[in-house]
Amino acid sequence: MILRIVKDEGPITGEQIAERLSLTRATLRPDLAILTMSGYLDARPRVGYFYSGKTGSQLLGEHFRKLMVRDYKSVPAVCQEETSVYDAICTMFLEDVGTLFVVKEGGILTGVISRKDLLKSSMGSQDLQNIPVGVVMSRMPNIVSCHLDESLLDAAAKLIRNQVDSLPVVKEREESDHFEVVGRISKTTITRVFVEMGLGKSV
């Protein structure tokens, strides 16, 4: 009812809305605060309330764009190019992840190895202890990554567009073309945020 009144009569003061509803201004205060904070109403001092005209999904989109990679990234699971395919499979089980980021000294990203990459190399009856990850991984510069200051929405769009399960979060180093791995954003990260938002938890 508040939204309808403001839509029809705005700008309108809190006092006037309270009058229309036969309530006191004090009773209405928390409702007006919620509607303003969630973006349905705009409030201007000494003028009153305006209807923002934004739909629920527009407001949700605005909220989503404010979530940043730096606040949601998880710890990356890594291995080296020299690591054997056998050991990489063990690491995946131990770390409970589906993708390992391949790094050299200083945590510099050189590649990514996924479940399917490992399955592929396991199909021939080769000695998995003697195949290095470097032979089967996807390699830089063809790795899709994201930055700490990127929005979670942009990272999610990259996951979908590139049909991959996870992105390394990287920090650019002084030396050009060197990216240090500082985190991980996976489809699970996005799903967790989606569920928390749906359950009304603050994310």
Ligand code: ADP
């Ligand atoms: P899975 O192979 O387990 O389904 P993905 O769909 O993530 O996992 O991987 C598909 C292919 O894309 C693999 O060959 C993998 O090496 C590669 N890949 C995975 N993540 C990335 C990424 N962030 N950037 C580039 N290539 C990737």
